[in-house]
Amino acid sequence: MRRNxxxxxxxxxxxxxxxxxxxxxxxxxxxxxxxxxxLTGQINQLVGALSAARTEAIKMNQNVVFCHSSxxxxxxxxxxxxxxxxxxxxxxxxxxAGIVAGSMMATGFLQTGQLILRANNNIADAxxxxxxxxxxxxxxxxxxPLNGVLRVCINNxxxxxxxxxxxxxxxxxxxxxxxxxxxxxx
Numbered sequence: 001m002r003r004n005x006x007x008x009x010x011x012x013x014x015x016x017x018x019x020x021x022x023x024x025x026x027x028x029x030x031x032x033x034x035x036x037x038x039l040t041g042q043i044n045q046l047v048g049a050l051s052a053a054r055t056e057a058i059k060m061n062q063n064v065v066f067c068h069s070s071x072x073x074x075x076x077x078x079x080x081x082x083x084x085x086x087x088x089x090x091x092x093x094x095x096x097a098g099i100v101a102g103s104m105m106a107t108g109f110l111q112t113g114q115l116i117l118r119a120n121n122n123i124a125d126a127x128x129x130x131x132x133x134x135x136x137x138x139x140x141x142x143x144x145p146l147n148g149v150l151r152v153c154i155n156n157x158x159x160x161x162x163x164x165x166x167x168x169x170x171x172x173x174x175x176x177x178x179x180x181x182x183x184x185x186x
Contacts (some may be wrong), residue, residue: 035161036160038112038114038154039115039152039153039154039160039161039163040163041111042111042115042117042152042163043152043175045108045111046108046117046152047175049106050130050167050173051173052088052105052106053105053106053130056088056132057133057134057136058132058134058135058136060090060134062090062091063093063132063133063139064088064089064090064105064132065088065090065091065098065129065132066130066131066132067086067089067098067099067127067128067129067130068083068085068086068119068129069084069085069086069087069107070084072085072087072107073104074087074098074099075097075098075099075128075129078124081118081185082117082118083110083118083119083128083150084109085107085109085110086107086108087104087106087107087108088104088105088106088107089103089105090103090105091141095141095143097127097129097141114155115154116154116183118150118153118183118185118186119150119151119186120148120185121185122146122147122148123148123149123150126146126148127141130146130148131146132171136171137171138167138170138171139169146169147167147168147169148167149164149166149167150164150165150186151163151165151183151185152165153180154183155182155183160178160179161180162179162180162183163175163176163177163178164176
């Protein structure tokens with residue numbers, strides 16, 4: 001007698017149930033992993049940009065500005081409270097805001113539309129710019145020490161959805177991981 005090879009209906013149903021349970025557990029974890037990696041990548045890009053601005057200021061023995069930019073070409077005001085991008089360039093010698101024409105060194109934008117970048121009041125009050133002195137110190141346009149925070153967050157996540165980039169007047173940069181219910185300014 002010959003037996004047909006194959007699966008019974010019960011075996012197929014059990015397989016589908018097991019796959020459903022695994023997918024229910026794995027998909028949210030995978031989404032959380034992707035969002036965490038987006039935040040980490042964005043904060044690493046910002047740390048790199050700030051470090052590059054500080055290094056250029058020391059190397060060139062001139063003030064260098066890291067500022068908000070909505071077009072990638074000029075420093076600009078923030079429209080809705082959130083940064084769209086940034087640029088790095090030489091600071092004007094007259095202590096005005098912005099960069100010297102033709103001195104742009106680097107520019108960057110948020111990697112995805114899900115990320116939000118906000119600055120605390122110290123940076124906002126400093127014309128949304130961080131100025132590095134030739135000694136590598138962080139200053140405002142008028143030369144006063146600047147301690148500030150840039151916050152990168154993702155609204156549709158529940159765990160570790162925020163990274164704070166803490167900038168100290170001595171040039172030290174640190175990153176803090178937070179969980180917040182909304183993406184408010186630091």
